[in-house]
Amino acid sequence: MKPAWLVLLLALAAPLQAAVGAGDWLARIEPALRGLDYQGTLVHVAGGRVETVRLFHRRDGDRERERLVALGGAPREVIRDGRQVMCLGGGAGPLAFEVTAHGGWSPALALSAAGDLTGYRVQLAGSDRIAGHAAQRIDILATDRWRYGYRLWLERKTGLPLRVDLVDAQGAAVEHVAFTELAIGRRPRDEDLEPSTDRGLVALAPLAASRAVAPDWRVPSPPPGFTLRSARRDASGLQLLYSDGLASVSVYVERADPDRRAATATRQGAVHAQAFQSSGWHVLAIGKVPAGTVAHLARTVRAVDADG
Numbered sequence: 227m228k229p230a231w232l233v234l235l236l237a238l239a240a241p242l243q244a245a246v247g248a249g250d251w252l253a254r255i256e257p258a259l260r261g262l263d264y265q266g267t268l269v270h271v272a273g274g275r276v277e278t279v280r281l282f283h284r285r286d287g288d289r290e291r292e293r294l295v296a297l298g299g300a301p302r303e304v305i306r307d308g309r310q311v312m313c314l315g316g317g318a319g320p321l322a323f324e325v326t327a328h329g330g331w332s333p334a335l336a337l338s339a340a341g342d343l344t345g346y347r348v349q350l351a352g353s354d355r356i357a358g359h360a361a362q363r364i365d366i367l368a369t370d371r372w373r374y375g376y377r378l379w380l381e382r383k384t385g386l387p388l389r390v391d392l393v394d395a396q397g398a399a400v401e402h403v404a405f406t407e408l409a410i411g412r413r414p415r416d417e418d419l420e421p422s423t424d425r426g427l428v429a430l431a432p433l434a435a436s437r438a439v440a441p442d443w444r445v446p447s448p449p450p451g452f453t454l455r456s457a458r459r460d461a462s463g464l465q466l467l468y469s470d471g472l473a474s475v476s477v478y479v480e481r482a483d484p485d486r487r488a489a490t491a492t493r494q495g496a497v498h499a500q501a502f503q504s505s506g507w508h509v510l511a512i513g514k515v516p517a518g519t520v521a522h523l524a525r526t527v528r529a530v531d532a533d534g
Contacts (some may be wrong), residue, residue: 248341248348251364254385255338261285262384265418266357266408267297272401273495282414291419305421314421334387336472337378340366343471344451345373354379356388357405366472371395372449372519373473374496384410392496392514400496441466442530443479445523452523468523475513475523482508493517500524 263284270277278297283290289308296302302315341348351363361379368375377391377399389404441457443464448454451470458465463480482503489502498520499512511524 248350248364251350251362251380251385252338252341252348254380255387256335258381258384258386259283259335260290262386262410263413264386264408264410265412265414266405268294268403269406270401270403273497275495278406282418284414284419291414293414293419293421295422301422303421305419307419312421314423334378334390337366337376337387337390339471340376345369345470346375346472351377353382356381357408359388359408359410361388368395370450371516372452372522373470373515374400376472379404381410386410394516443477443527444530445477445527447526449519449522452519466527473513473515473519475511475515475520477523477527478508478510478512479527480508482506491517491521 265280265282268279268281270279277299280295280297282293284292290306291308292304292306294304296315300315303313305312305314340346345368347367347369349365349367351365354361354363356379360382362382363377363379366376366378375393375397377389377393378387379389380386381388386408388408389402391399391402394400441454441459441464443466444454445466445468448468449470452468452473452475453470454466455469455474456467463478466477466479468475468477486503486508487501489500491500492498496514497512498515498517499510500517500520501508501510502524503509509524509527511520511527513520513523
């Protein structure tokens with residue numbers, strides 16, 4: 227039996243340890259994702275769909291290399307060598323948690339900063355076991371109705387993410403991605419990191435920075451924490467990307483097509499979309515956020531000169 231003074235001391239120290247510990251665990255994510263050699267199989271479950279992906283990651287000094295390969299459906303691959311990111315193949319959509327131009331499978335990399343973002347609160351939530359590895363669970367709780375929360379499990383020795391759940395306001399998982407098997411420290415071979423063919427490779431181009439494009443449409447009052455991060459214009463219209471650092475919503479504005487339905491609201495898994503037409507313009511907002519968030523962004527986007 228522990229002495230009474232020790233029991234009291236542990237009880238007083240527990241809240242402080244939890245507050246500091248959750249942030250310390252999140253800080254381990256980026257070094258683990260980017261600095262370790264590992265390979266494994268990821269399963270992504272969302273909207274009734276199950277997708278299995280093989281992932282290879284290797285660090286050669288300052289050079290980081292990664293390859294994701296879809297194991298079912300149409301052949302698809304994402305290959306990253308440093309900051310160059312290429313895609314191969316087609317199919318029903320992008321690879322689940324594909325790498326971005328900034329590198330790393332998303333949203334695991336972005337979660338490392340969750341404790342500093344508006345709208346989220348982090349806490350330790352016990353231990354578990356994922357894909358044969360001991361794991362520390364961290365809960366990233368949404369503090370308002372504008373965003374989803376997360377549950378993540380980090381490998382205890384390295385901090386490498388083993389599983390990420392996206393959770394709604396009731397705490398139910400609306401999607402999750404998890405390793406079903408993982409070898410940490412196993413160095414992928416050169417051939418594991420090369421595309422299966424050089425035919426059909428397409429470079430991924432990030433959105434232009436918002437300061438480089440002067441959008442003539444803006445959302446005057448986005449939800450707390452959401453800011454305009456990127457903007458891009460092409461022949462069809464304008465795309466605005468609003469993000470809180472984890473969640474993001476794309477808002478598309480283009481000339482209205484009279485043959486298109488005036489208003490729609492759809493959902494696929496955790497992704498909500500809302501579209502409508504007004505004064506000759508078609509607006510679509512889509513993102514992995516609650517329905518009210520895309521509705522707010524779609525309904526309040528305005529032409530800049532109209533607001534001035």
